[in-house]
Amino acid sequence: MKIEITKTCNRCGILQPISEFQKHEAYTGGHVCICKKCTSDYGRKRREDPKIKERLYANNKIWKLRNPKRALNIKLRSYIKILQKNGYKVIKINS
Numbered sequence: 001m002k003i004e005i006t007k008t009c010n011r012c013g014i015l016q017p018i019s020e021f022q023k024h025e026a027y028t029g030g031h032v033c034i035c036k037k038c039t040s041d042y043g044r045k046r047r048e049d050p051k052i053k054e055r056l057y058a059n060n061k062i063w064k065l066r067n068p069k070r071a072l073n074i075k076l077r078s079y080i081k082i083l084q085k086n087g088y089k090v091i092k093i094n095s
């Protein structure tokens, strides 16, 4: 039996195969609601806009200053992800 799973993009409204959507654990069904093409178009537009770029950078900086512990945790988590991707085993030790 061969099945094909499709999903409608929330942005362009086109029904597409599930492979056109990024996987994401947090979303119902394990995939994001916006197709890969729309996601990249949206990201490109945002990155190209200097006003948005500046605002994102400033907001990020403020957030980091207000939440130093969480910022450090995110940094640590992304570092752990990189290590795990490269075959390292990371064990959490409570102290």
Ligand SMILES: [Zn+2]
Pocket: 009, 010, 011, 012, 013, 014, 034, 035, 036, 037, 038, 039
């Ligand atoms: Zn789309």
